[in-house]
Amino acid sequence: MIKIYFQRFRQNHLAMAGLLIVGFLTVLALVSPWVSPKDPSLQDLTARLQGPSPSHWMGTDDLGRDVFSRLLLGTRISLSVGFVAVGISMSVGTFLGLWAGFFGGKWDTLLMRLVDVMLSIPTLFLILAVLAFLGPNIYNVMAIIGLTSWPGLARLVRGECLSVREREYVQAAKMAGVSTARLLFIHILPNVVAPILVSATLGVGGAILTESALSFLGLGVQPPTPSWGNILSIGRDYLHIAWWLSLFPTLAILVTVLAFNLLGEGLRDVLDPRT
Numbered sequence: 001m002i003k004i005y006f007q008r009f010r011q012n013h014l015a016m017a018g019l020l021i022v023g024f025l026t027v028l029a030l031v032s033p034w035v036s037p038k039d040p041s042l043q044d045l046t047a048r049l050q051g052p053s054p055s056h057w058m059g060t061d062d063l064g065r066d067v068f069s070r071l072l073l074g075t076r077i078s079l080s081v082g083f084v085a086v087g088i089s090m091s092v093g094t095f096l097g098l099w100a101g102f103f104g105g106k107w108d109t110l111l112m113r114l115v116d117v118m119l120s121i122p123t124l125f126l127i128l129a130v131l132a133f134l135g136p137n138i139y140n141v142m143a144i145i146g147l148t149s150w151p152g153l154a155r156l157v158r159g160e161c162l163s164v165r166e167r168e169y170v171q172a173a174k175m176a177g178v179s180t181a182r183l184l185f186i187h188i189l190p191n192v193v194a195p196i197l198v199s200a201t202l203g204v205g206g207a208i209l210t211e212s213a214l215s216f217l218g219l220g221v222q223p224p225t226p227s228w229g230n231i232l233s234i235g236r237d238y239l240h241i242a243w244w245l246s247l248f249p250t251l252a253i254l255v256t257v258l259a260f261n262l263l264g265e266g267l268r269d270v271l272d273p274r275t
Contacts, residue, residue: 081138
């Protein structure tokens, strides 16, 4: 079965391109401290705001720091935020969705009303309010993005669980006296994992966009730690004389989010039973 899925996935060239880009960025994030040509925090005021050159491939910023080296380290930061935030979101959304879909009744009503309330609040404004209270740092950003992005996944998992719980093998397991935990995580969860994987893949791109927006506003990853968002924020002040400070982080965000979206769309097409 896995071989069939992979063969179908390979036929989707855009999805394969997304997978290769995501794989490359992940490897780059892991090895970035060792392949960085310069110290990302090293300041050289004599070389500030220099354009791309052989010594600085993507130019320098307002403090003379190498933009390419900072983008490399920013890859690790942005992907870490994306993966950790989606991990939190998947854990909370999957558990609550399974619980609501399996037990139904008052639990279903209570959890779905909570989802409705969460979805009615503009997510970015909620994140900004919480960060203003807790203070901006990378750990708060990871936790808050994850804890505010689970409602959509919970609703999706609940819908799938409502369908799966009525199937014959689940009913047979119930009659055989299988425990609730085993029913949820052995018999039901594997049959709803496909939409979870698709949602998680698309969610990484969304989390990276959110982190970049927060860092751009000064409420995300704090300097001197580089992230694509705060590099872009610096470039905003020098757009008319240092275009490279805005161009390269924008391209990094664009390519990364596009790659995750292509990968997610490819997984959806492959794992959709209707295809």
